Amino acid sequence: MEDKKELTKDLLTTSFKELIMQIPFEKITIKMITDGAGVIRPTFYKHFQDKYEILEWILKKELADKIQILIDNDMEEDIFRLLCNCLEKDKELYKKLYAIEGPNSFDELMHHFIFNMLTSLKNKYPLKSSGELEIFPSEVMLRFYTFGLTGSLKHWIVHDSSYSAEQVCDAYNYIIHNSILELIDLPDSKS
Template sequence: MEDKRELTKDLLTMSFKELVMQMPFEKITIKMITDGAGVIRPTFYKHFQDKYEVIEWILKKDIADKIQVLTDNNMEEDIFRLLCSCLEKDREFYKRLYLIEGPNSFEALLSRYIFDMFLSLLNKYPLKSPDKVAILSKDSMARFYTFGLADSLKYWITHDIPYSSDQLYEAYSYIIRNSILNLIEFPGSRI
C-alpha cells in the first residue's frame, strides 16, 4: 500500500515538474497536475494540501533525503557539494521554482532547510573555539551562514552563472574558511 502511495506522489510530482517547465507556477491548477498524472482531483488532496506542498515534497525527495544519508553517516563535509550537485542536475527546473514568491516559495523552503541543517550541525558537534563566539547563539550563527549560502545558490541558479557545482563548491568553501579581511589585499600591506 505504501508503494502505491509513493508511486502516486511520484506521478503527481512528475506532472507538476512538467507543468512548471511549460508555464508560470501561478497558472498551474490542481486539475492540470492531476490530468498530467492520470488521476482524479481528490487523489491530489490525499497526498498534498496544495501546490506549495508539492514543492516541499520535491525538496525533500530530491535534496533533503540525499543529504540526510550523508548526515546519518557523519559525512557532513560533503553536504554542500551534494546540495550544489542536486540543484545543478535540474537547474532549469529550480530556476523556475525560484521565480515563485511568498512565504511558501522554494527560496523560503530551501532557506529554512539550510538553516535547520546548519543548526543541526552546530548542535551535533562541539565548536572549536566556543569562547570566541560566546556572545552569539547557535541560532544567530546558523542564520549568518544561511543567508550567505542561500543567496549564493539562488544567484548561481537564477543568473545562469556558467560554473559547475564543483567550481561553486570550491569557491564557496574557500570563502567560508576565510574572513573578508583574509580575502582582500590592502594597499601597502606588509604581507
C-alpha cells in the first residue's frame, strides 16, 4: 500500500515537473497536474494539500533523503558535493523552482532544509571549543552558514553560471577554510 502511495506521489510530481518546465508556477492548476498524471482531482488531495507541498516532496526525495543517507553513514564530507551534483543534474528544473516567490517558495524550503541539516550535524558532533566562539550562540553560526550556502547555491543555479558542480564544491571548500582577510591583499598596517 505504501509503495502505491509513493508511486502516485511520484506520478503527480513528474506531471508537475513537466508543467513547470513549460509554464509559470502560478498558472499551474491542480487539474493540470492530475491530468498529466492520469489521476482524478481527489487523488491529488489524498497526497498533497496544494502544489507548494509538491515542492517539499521534490526537496525531500531528490535532496534530503539522499543527504540523510550520507549523514547516517558518517559521510558528511560528501554532503555539499552531493547537493551540488543533484542541483546540477536538474539545473533547469531548479532554476524554475527558485523562480517561485512567496513564503512557501523553494528558496524558503531550501533555507529551512539547510538550516535543519546543519543543526542536526551540530547536534551529532560537538563544536570545537574556542573562547571566541563561546560569545556567540551556535544558532548565529548556523544561520551565517545557512544564508551563505543557500544564497550561493541559488545564485549558481539562477544566474546560469558556467561553473560545474565540481568547481562550486572546490570553491566552497576553499572559502570555508580561509577567511576573507586571508583572501585579500591588505596593505601593511603602519603603527
